[in-house]
Amino acid sequence: MKIILSSILSILVCSFSYGQTSNKVRHELGVNASGFASNYLNFSGVVQSNNPYSITYKSLRSKGGLRVGLGGTYIKRDIHPPNQFSSDVVNGTLDFRIGYEWHNLLNDHWSFFYGLDGVIKNVRSEATSRTRLFNGRELVDIDVWSVARREGFGAQAVTGLQWNIKPRISLNTEARVLFVYTEIETGTEFRNVPQEVRDFNPGVDFDAKLNTDFERTLNFLVPLDIYVVFKLNKT
């Protein structure tokens, strides 16, 4: 954990101090176009996206610069079966990376870059559900809250290729080696269970159950995603 945080910090410090040497800054905004492209191209059987960052931003000087990426999803589901056993589910992901990259022009149209990022990778699913149980006389609503949360920190080394089509528009793609350390929390908690319901259902264990687990993963990710890059100013 500490190692990862300090490496993120050092990347940042390094990127800012490096930035002082040149004064021409180029701002690049990238949009993950894989989803869009897959409507037109069909790579059968290939996983079409493995880069969670919908949008990227780079602030580049002559040799390299700061890079940031952000992505997320948010799904809300409202499940209401006829039996009053409902559930409101929220499923969200957040992916953030920040780092430094170096780049080299190969020729007029192609450039090559490589870099290091600190990575945050979070997934959270939560459901607030209503279940009805007998208390001996009638049905009583109790709330069941369940959660699965993954909080990951890590680092990645990237290398990529950029095709500079027009002065202001490019396409790029990158391969990554990603290490993530994830804390996983899962569990269920019964809320507002009346004593009568407990008495009527003596066999049921209404105690909260929460588990914490850890996971380390190392992934090699092939360059499947295409980013359309807009250069916000001319250099």
Place this chain on the structure above:
Amino acid sequence: MKKILVLLGASLALVACKEQEETIRSAGPQLPSKLYSYVWNRSQPTFTGNSWLRNVRITDEKATLGRVLFYDKALSVNNVTSCGSCHMQSKGFGDGKALSEGFLFNETPRHSMHIVNTGANSRFFWDGRSVILKDQVLLPISNHIEMGLEDENLLIAKVDAIDYYDDLFEEAYGNGLVTKERIAEALASFVGSIVSYNTKFDQVERGVDRFTALEEKGKDLFNNKYNCASCHGGKNFNAEWGETAFSNIGLDAEDTDEGLNGRFKVPNLRNVMVSAPYMHDGRFSTIEEVLNHYSSGLKQNANLDWRLRQFDPTGMNISPDEKEALIAFLHTLTDYDLLSDPKYSDPF
């Protein structure tokens, strides 16, 4: 400069988040006034009466109860998943995903199996860890990834509290008492009633239809030249008994999943064309990839089945024409009646 950055930040935040909202609502279970018939017709050709049958006697009432339980999300701890979430009729009772999503969107470690003719199974799951269907059907409910309802007393209390089960238990068992055994038996009755016996292949066997030349060629390759039938044998295209029902087909040189001592269940190939992706980890998304594996992708795993060792070390070298014929034959194993029969559909 600052403005640009603020703008950038704002657009970043907006574009980076994909939001989606979805509401799932339905009316009560819609059951026919005259029960559908689930009881097997003994002349249906695809059965070998297996061990689990000793414990279950399918009746239409039990299977009807089982159908409602199968599709009822209340059987998961947070009312989010039912058996039907991962076993969808339109996909041959598989779910079309490499790995399934459980009650909290966590992935299952293995690919969901397409359910068909369980009566011809000697064991259940990819690693065969369950032997009796009546025990097997309760495992997903208590599984911490699939449905998360670990406390069987809570399962009983929940089912007991739902009004429409009163009549369903009454009809199936003579009184409304909800027990774990009854839930298991009803689910097993429904699952066991999911039978396929009316594919084109069956119709040809019965002499009421004919294979095309291409299908005939595919069948011949399947049974003779490539001897797929040495594993995917009989009318269920699986291997029915004991240890030989499991084998290693050289997907990896080193196993990433132990399975049953490095081997996995030979899956029934009925409805295989609608139940992609394939293999215990759902690694192949098309049938072409499966055939490419058998043709040239074999890895020399220490447990690689002897029936596959007779070919080149990398595989059978199936030609493009032969692949086409094999696929045509596999298409004749799709049971369109089963995929659309209302008696297996979601009643909610």
